[in-house]
Amino acid sequence: MGKNINNKILKLLYRSFDSDLNEKEKRRLEEALETSKELRREKEQILAQRQTISENAVASFKPFFAERIIRRIDAVKEENGLEAFYEALKAIFRRFAIAGVVIMIVLIFYNFKTGESMSMDEVFFASDVTFEEILDLPLF
Amino acid sequence: MELIKKHEAQVAATVIGMLGNCPEAEDIGQETFIRFYKSLDKFRGEASTGTYITRIAINLSLNELKRRKRQRRLFFSKSDNKFENVPDKNNQEDESEKNKIIRHAIQKLDPKFRSVITLRLINGYSTKETAQILKLPAGTVLSRLARGQMKLKQILSPFYRK
Numbered sequence: 656m657g658k659n660i661n662n663k664i665l666k667l668l669y670r671s672f673d674s675d676l677n678e679k680e681k682r683r684l685e686e687a688l689e690t691s692k693e694l695r696r697e698k699e700q701i702l703a704q705r706q707t708i709s710e711n712a713v714a715s716f717k718p719f720f721a722e723r724i725i726r727r728i729d730a731v732k733e734e735n736g737l738e739a740f741y742e743a744l745k746a747i748f749r750r751f752a753i754a755g756v757v758i759m760i761v762l763i764f765y766n767f768k769t770g771e772s773m774s775m776d777e778v779f780f781a782s783d784v785t786f787e788e789i790l791d792l793p794l795f
Numbered sequence: 796m797e798l799i800k801k802h803e804a805q806v807a808a809t810v811i812g813m814l815g816n817c818p819e820a821e822d823i824g825q826e827t828f829i830r831f832y833k834s835l836d837k838f839r840g841e842a843s844t845g846t847y848i849t850r851i852a853i854n855l856s857l858n859e860l861k862r863r864k865r866q867r868r869l870f871f872s873k874s875d876n877k878f879e880n881v882p883d884k885n886n887q888e889d890e891s892e893k894n895k896i897i898r899h900a901i902q903k904l905d906p907k908f909r910s911v912i913t914l915r916l917i918n919g920y921s922t923k924e925t926a927q928i929l930k931l932p933a934g935t936v937l938s939r940l941a942r943g944q945m946k947l948k949q950i951l952s953p954f955y956r957k
Contacts (some may be wrong), residue, residue, distance in 0.1 A: 669941035673915065673922045674933070701944060704951070705916055708901070711894045712917040713811040714804040716821050721799040724828045731829060 660694050661687070668698060672705065799828055802845055805918055806852045812913035813856035815902050823859055827852040842927065849918065850928045853910055860906045893954075900950040908943030911936050 664687045667680055676684065688694055806824050814820045830851050831838075838847060901909060914925040915936070922940070926933045 666941060669944060670937055673937055673940050700948065704897075704944065704947060707893065707897050708912065708916045708947075709919065711897050712808045713816055714808045716803065716807050716824050720803055720821070720824065721796050724799050724825050725796060727825060727829055728832050731832065 660691065660697060664691075664694065665697070668694065669701070672701065798844070802828075802848050805845060805849060808917050809849055809852040809913055810856055812901065812917040813853065813906075813909055814859060815898065819859060823852070823855045826855055830855070846920075846924060846928060849914070849920075853914065853928060857906055857910065896951070896954060900947055903950055904943055904946055908939055908946060911939045912943045912947070915940055 664684065667676065667684050667687075670676065671681075671684060688698065803824075806827050807820075810820045810823045810827070814823065827848060831848050834851075838844075842850070901912060904912065910929060911925055914920045914928055915922065920928065922933055922936050925931075926936045929936065931939075
């Protein structure tokens with residue numbers, strides 16, 4: 656390919672297809688094209704190649720492509736709905752869990768402060784207290 | 796639906812230009828629109844919808860090419876011959892064969908050359924738009940275009956010599 660063509664001129668030729676050349680470059684290229692038969696042939700070949708590539712584009716998928724995508728988008732929407740539900744459930748559970756832990760800490764602290772003995776059983780409400788005894792306890 | 800129909804041709808040209816006319820091309824085409832749908836809230840309209848969708852299509856195609864390359868490395872110890880699968884030059888009289896030859900030749904190009912050739916010559920984007928889509932300087936796009944076309948000519952040289 657263009658072994659006898661000046662490399663700079665060849666680059667200029669390629670660039671001329673995809674960007675604007677300045678006046679000096681244009682003149683240089685025109686002069687080179689006038690004098691070199693090989694460069695003219697190179698230009699023709701590139702043009703033909705470019706034309707074949709652009710004409711050759713496959714610009715469609717199999718029929719009902721849009722319908723297939725709509726079905727997939729519907730599935731994504733459904734998935735998103737379920738995900739949102741699980742996220743909400745997780746958020747609610749988290750609140751209850753945090754509230755439960757806080758209550759337990761307060762109760763442990765309360766037992767620790769007010770208990771007669773400092774045993775772990777007492778602190779963690781595990782002393783031998785019957786259900787009736789619990790019911791008889793004053794609330795406040 | 797309208798949006799898909801409006802941009803199907805350009806996505807098909809991009810994806811098939813990059814990957815060839817294979818089953819994965821349709822998958823990547825579908826994935827392009829799904830990704831666009833999922834990223835609608837992030838789309839701020841800085842680029843046109845078409846350019847944005849093409850950018851997704853080209854990125855997914857490049858990822859697919861990387862995946863293929865990884866698979867090839869896993870299953871074949873030596874890289875494949877660069878000129879394999881180029882159909883016999885005796886078939887060049889047939890127009891559709893000529894198209895196939897060109898398509899195969901494009902598939903032989905390195906992805907960085909293939910992407911600029913696809914966007915500029917197949918999709919018809921300007922050099923500036925191609926640079927924006929690929930997030931490259933315009934000068935890089937121009938040099939890749941020139942080198943890509945030279946390589947294409949080299950691959951197709953048996954068909955030019957008649």
